[in-house]
Amino acid sequence: MTRQSIPAAPPCTLFLFGANGDLVKRLLMPALYNLSRDGLLDRNLRIVGVDHNPASAEEFAGRLHAFMVERDKGGEGTAKCLDEKIWARLAKRLDYQTGDFLDPATYQALARRIDKTSHGNAIFYLATSPRFFPEVAQRLGQAGLLDESAGGFRRVVVEKPFGTDLASAEALNACLLKVMGERQIYRIDHYLGKETVQNILVSRFSNGLFESFWNNHYIDHVQITAAETVGVETRGAFYDSTGALRDMVPNHLFQLLAMVAMEPPAAFAADAVRSEKAKVVGAIRPWSAKMALKNSVRGQYTAGKQGRKQLPGYRHEANVAADSQTETYVALKVMIDNWRWAGVPFYLRTGKRMSVRDTEIAICFKPAPYAQFRESELERPKPNYLKIQIQPNEGMWFDLQAKRPGPELVMENVELGFAYKDFFKMNPATGYETLIYDCLTGDQTLFQRADNIENGWRAVQPFLDAWAQGGEVHEYPAGEDGPEAGNELLARDKREWHSLG
Numbered sequence: 001m002t003r004q005s006i007p008a009a010p011p012c013t014l015f016l017f018g019a020n021g022d023l024v025k026r027l028l029m030p031a032l033y034n035l036s037r038d039g040l041l042d043r044n045l046r047i048v049g050v051d052h053n054p055a056s057a058e059e060f061a062g063r064l065h066a067f068m069v070e071r072d073k074g075g076e077g078t079a080k081c082l083d084e085k086i087w088a089r090l091a092k093r094l095d096y097q098t099g100d101f102l103d104p105a106t107y108q109a110l111a112r113r114i115d116k117t118s119h120g121n122a123i124f125y126l127a128t129s130p131r132f133f134p135e136v137a138q139r140l141g142q143a144g145l146l147d148e149s150a151g152g153f154r155r156v157v158v159e160k161p162f163g164t165d166l167a168s169a170e171a172l173n174a175c176l177l178k179v180m181g182e183r184q185i186y187r188i189d190h191y192l193g194k195e196t197v198q199n200i201l202v203s204r205f206s207n208g209l210f211e212s213f214w215n216n217h218y219i220d221h222v223q224i225t226a227a228e229t230v231g232v233e234t235r236g237a238f239y240d241s242t243g244a245l246r247d248m249v250p251n252h253l254f255q256l257l258a259m260v261a262m263e264p265p266a267a268f269a270a271d272a273v274r275s276e277k278a279k280v281v282g283a284i285r286p287w288s289a290k291m292a293l294k295n296s297v298r299g300q301y302t303a304g305k306q307g308r309k310q311l312p313g314y315r316h317e318a319n320v321a322a323d324s325q326t327e328t329y330v331a332l333k334v335m336i337d338n339w340r341w342a343g344v345p346f347y348l349r350t351g352k353r354m355s356v357r358d359t360e361i362a363i364c365f366k367p368a369p370y371a372q373f374r375e376s377e378l379e380r381p382k383p384n385y386l387k388i389q390i391q392p393n394e395g396m397w398f399d400l401q402a403k404r405p406g407p408e409l410v411m412e413n414v415e416l417g418f419a420y421k422d423f424f425k426m427n428p429a430t431g432y433e434t435l436i437y438d439c440l441t442g443d444q445t446l447f448q449r450a451d452n453i454e455n456g457w458r459a460v461q462p463f464l465d466a467w468a469q470g471g472e473v474h475e476y477p478a479g480e481d482g483p484e485a486g487n488e489l490l491a492r493d494k495r496e497w498h499s500l501g
């Protein structure tokens with residue numbers, strides 16, 4: 001979405017719970033910096049960090065600044081080329097409230113901080129450990145901070161993970177909905193902040209071309225991959241109790257699936273879009289325990305190499321149990337039981353420490369109706385794919401067969417493509433810019449509704465239940481593309497994964 005011609009968001013007091021955590025410094029503050037750079041924050045937007053460690057506003061700002069400078073030097077991040085003037089403008093907005101998330105006095109202090117100049121508008125961003133989500137929401141409610149009757153809006157942003165299974169997600173939704181309306185809840189999935197993810201809907205629904213073949217008459221199957229080269233880094237403790245399935249599937253991968261598979265919404269409005277997404281995720285067939293085991297593969301990386309770099313196995317990462325059975329790779333086959341997708345498998349896979357970083361959707365088309373070029377090697381032409389590359393090398397490519405020039409009839413795979421970098425100048429962005437801006441302006445389109453989240457967990461629950469009863473966790477060396485069993489999942493259906501990269 002381009003922001004050039006759009007107005008600054010309304011004034012507001014933005015409270016960041018978990019202000020000293022990683023999310024705030026790595027993503028939220030760089031995103032706020034970028035919004036400020038683009039003139040999209042109101043003069044009267046105030047940002048108040050809330051956390052238990054005592055600090056002054058200056059110390060809070062100083063720490064964030066030091067991090068931005070460091071990251072700029074290391075080229076790690078997205079805010080690159082820190083402009084001190086822009087930072088100074090942002091720093092003036094920053095404030096800090098020391099407080100225990102469980103202490104009612106903290107909330108009384110926050111009430112006093114809601115700025116009059118921001119018309120009583122306030123957003124409470126829960127960038128905390130998930131165990132605080134219900135606690136903070138309840139206390140915000142008890143303190144009257146979610147009451148909109150005086151005119152200002154009151155919104156709560158809830159980060160992921162939203163629950164750890166269906167029951168806990170339902171319980172969290174029920175707890176939030178006791179103290180606020182669905183309209184006030186912004187459940188974040190940062191994949192929806194990615195331009196390439198938003199573009200799936202635009203490509204599908206503003207080009208007449210796609211709709212004509214976007215169904216089970218022409219599409220053989222769909223593959224959704226999120227391959228990462230990183231391991232669990234400093235998050236061993238969290239990851240070891242979470243695993244690849246919970247960490248990536250009911251949220252990020254199902255968001256991609258929903259974008260690819262949903263029906264056209266009646267309008268490009270939050271509820272119309274979210275209803276279609278909830279519907280399609282709700283149409284994922286719930287597998288029986290036996291089928292869930294048959295249609296899933298778990299893997300865990302062992303020691304390996306990336307280039308020349310030696311990498312430790314997962315069980316040797318910090319804060320990971322030495323006998324951990326947690327999966328760092330998962331591959332699944334799911335079916336969507338509706339008119340458009342009946343009979344079209346969706347294969348999903350995600351893993352840490354794979355050979356390349358590649359998040360992509362590969363739509364594989366059915367073969368030509370019969371072998372036209374019978375006498376040549378074309379008898380079994382390769383399938384056509386449409387590859388939608390979410391990151392890196394953002395763009396879309398059709399794999400086609402073409403005749404290699406020359407006297408012989410020889411086919412070769414060629415590409416018809418669109419790369420973002422060839423058409424658009426993209427400013428550095430974290431992906432959170434759009435989400436924060438949309439929350440400030442009250443647009444919930446890119447946030448998950450309760451039913452969407454619960455439908456996701458409902459589809460994942462059979463895998464969790466089946467794995468709790470047994471099944472193997474296959475090993476794969478770090479730096480390779482998952483265990484052989486992941487390939488067999490497709491080979492058994494006479495298919496193969498689209499190559500990564």
Ligand code: BG6
Nearest residue numbers: 160190191226228247248252359
């Ligand atoms: C997070 C997961 O939600 O998404 C991480 O917790 C994962 O484990 C990350 O690395 C992937 O996000 P991205 O934007 O790098 O694809």
